[in-house]
């Protein structure tokens with residue numbers, strides 16, 4: 001079969017493009033090397049929909065940041081994943097940082113970002129009493145939001161699949177070539193895929209994919225960010241995302257009230273050589289906690305319940321690379337570092353427009369379904385609603401994850417929506433994300449995966465590949 005477009009890479013960029021393209025009467029596939037979408041850089045994203053004022057309007061990422069920011073309300077309404085505009089504060093600790101706040105405010109206002117205000121010490125103390133008294137002023141941005149990035153990926157891809165996307169996971173591209181009639185052939189261990197257009201949204205590996213096609217003009221360098229999740233006891237300590245004044249390459253180390261309320265602190269910003277290096281380090285942890293304990297003194301390293309790292313896909317020049325290449329039909333969507341999540345919906349419409357300009361006919365599809373059935377979150381229901389649900393389906397009455405109060409019904413629902421691994425369950429339902437970090441619920445989630453896919457426990461993985469949890473015993 002000849003596809004009209006194939007997207008390589010199922011991070012938030014690829015998933016958002018896929019969902020956008022499914023509005024039109026075209027044949028589209030998405031190829032992802034990992035076991036599930038969102039399992040690369042996206043799963044370690046800080047989950048911030050940036051206010052719109054951080055990047056210069058003279059850059060592509062600066063333009064798409066604000067455009068994308070404004071598109072998230074509709075997407076979340078349609079797809080039902082969590083998104084809250086909780087606002088942010090960029091904090092100044094010394095007089096010489098005030099011009100930075102003013103510059104960010106002007107930059108945002110030039111783009112049309114509403115509501116940017118500089119708060120002086122008194123207002124700051126009143127609004128965020130747990131912020132250090134050393135803070136002298138802050139730029140408030142009400143447009144900043146938080147979202148669970150992996151939930152966004154799952155919801156976008158589920159909706160894209162309902163609307164006809166062909167999704168291939170565990171499918172690593174090994175070569176790309178062009179036929180004499182200028183169609184592209186993508187080679188994978190799961191077979192060959194033929195397409196008119198290739199959309200290279202391969203994140204850290206976008207340079208390798210461009211190289212396969214003979215159009216590489218950039219190199220992706222990984223910049224690591226370590227993040228530390230804190231215990232629930234700190235929920236509510238700050239209400240907004242707290243930023244320091246930015247550095248030339250990073251927005252700095254933040255205190256992030258995630259969508260679920262749990263605080264997360266980070267990220268670091270260290271260039272690394274290895275695209276698979278997701279280690280956290282003593283130095284990284286120290287850097288993060290030294291910074292955030294100064295900003296919010298109520299935080300302690302002892303509150304950390306989990307830590308992880310992600311790798312930003314950075315190119316020279318630090319801007320997004322989105323556009324056509326020397327070979328017709330091959331489109332790069334590369335260098336999507338921060339604010340990539342924020343910009344993703346605007347990136348998707350930009351890619352759609354490029355495809356149209358390049359000659360792909362995009363007739364809107366009358367049958368497009370914009371929404372998905374929203375997953376039930378049992379613990380948030382009223383007692384009456386919980387009783388009614390359990391009477392109707394007793395699996396919602398069996399709690400699998402005690403820390404996060406997640407029921408069997410929710411886990412079975414996640415599996416029916418495509419969760420294939422323990423992380424797939426965890427990122428969809430929160431089972432395993434609690435204080436015991438899966439100590440109690442992992443075995444029970446494995447039993448459910450084994451039962452639903454009819455596979456032995458030894459085939460179940462944490463996140464695909466060789467990440468098995470139990471091994472067969474040989475005597």
Ligand SMILES: O=P(O)(O)OC[C@H](O)CO
Nearest residue numbers: 046249250251252267338
């Ligand atoms: O450190 P940055 O600027 O890459 O930003 C990363 C995230 O968007 C915020 O944590």
Ligand code: FES
Nearest residue numbers: 402403434436438
């Ligand atoms: S029981 Fe699931 S994280 Fe503790």
